[in-house]
Amino acid sequence: MKKNILIALALLLPTLALADGQWVLEECTLTYHVSHPLHQTEGVSHAARGKGTCHAGQCDFLIAVPVKSFDSGDSNRDLHMLQVTRGAEFPMVTVRTHLPESSATSGTLNVDLEIQFAGQTAQYKQVPFKLETRGGETHITGTIPATLSDFRIDPPSLLTMPVKNEIPVRVEMTWRPQ
């Protein structure tokens, strides 16, 4: 009887340890896309940091990135972006999500996201992400269908023509368990 209990404990211990584990964002590339009748612009940031904490099979993830870290290759445009998004007043974009830990094994993940940006909070339901696990690391890619109106941002204009409301954000992340 004692032997059986010991075997059961030995089998359960790694599971319990994993259940209270943490995830760290190893690498991340975020790319926003802006459409204007005269321009197609992309701004890229590699400055995001993230952490996930798991307890009893449920994980809370937080990813944050400084607004000013997005680089479109044009300093004038980046400063204008910083102004319209009130990036000095609200310098960080934060993304929060809550997932069951078991979802880390599936190929496609539909995630509910809460994004704080430009002093506003927007919810995105069931955003699909592709998930691939390689060598102990989990790679996640997907696109957040963000819009300017979600964050009450007035569309900036060039030559009196405003940009489109849609600003999809492509996400490429690599997470590893800690």
Place this chain on the structure above:
Amino acid sequence: MKARGAILCLGIFLLPLLISEPLRAQAADATLSGTVTSPSGAAVPNARVSARNLATGQSTDTQTNATGVYTLPNLLPGDYEVSVSADGFATKVSPATLTAGTNLTLNAGLAAPPAELPNAPSSSRTEPSLQDLGFPAAETQSDASKQALLDKRTHMLKMHQRMGLITTLPLIATVVASLGAGGRDTSSASRDLHVALGGLTGDLYAITAYYAIRAPRVPGTETRGPIRFHKAMAWIHGPGMILTPILGAMAFDQKSNGQKVHGIASAHGPVAIVTAGAFGAALLSMSVKF
């Protein structure tokens, strides 16, 4: 001369209309403001204030300043749930009803967090916070003065852009009018029209340049991308816009005295063409991707 006078008068009357900001419909938004204090009555800086519109579900967030004061402008009228939280205090949630065009003051006195019962379930499960991510404090803190600087910069550069576009019209007209102003058989009326249009272009150009020169610089920003070409062109069309009318005045005098344009004044045309070309290239560099 009459034509020149008429055009100058028209320009003077139109100018305020052209440079004035379009009148925007003023939305009857409301403002929520207040002070966040600790149980001892001290101001709580950097407290997070979030107002959630109960009808739309949309939240508007801000932080208190060093004196514990917060302001949430441009809120839609309606019922709100206002949540105030700060490290070391219990979160306070209050209802608020905003009416159009009013400023509602909602002060929040935060209480100490409730003490945990000795036998309460473990509270070790914590969501990750921004502090856990290890960003330098300077990157995560709100900077209202920098936002004000950016707002002023954008406003001035928008005016610069608008004035630059407006300046293009008399600039083109001046170049077109020059075709009838410089030849052997041209009339004095054609020259007057050219001078008037050139004068209007110069005035508008000066206003355009003013907004670019006076737009505040943002410290620590490295100039990258098409703006470098745009600025390089300004070093050509800027001096050109000063030199062209000086040479033009000399050419005008020579022509009015019945002389053939000669000497340095004969450079008026080529300098004007280079100036107009640089101005056009500067405009295109900000408009079209090369």
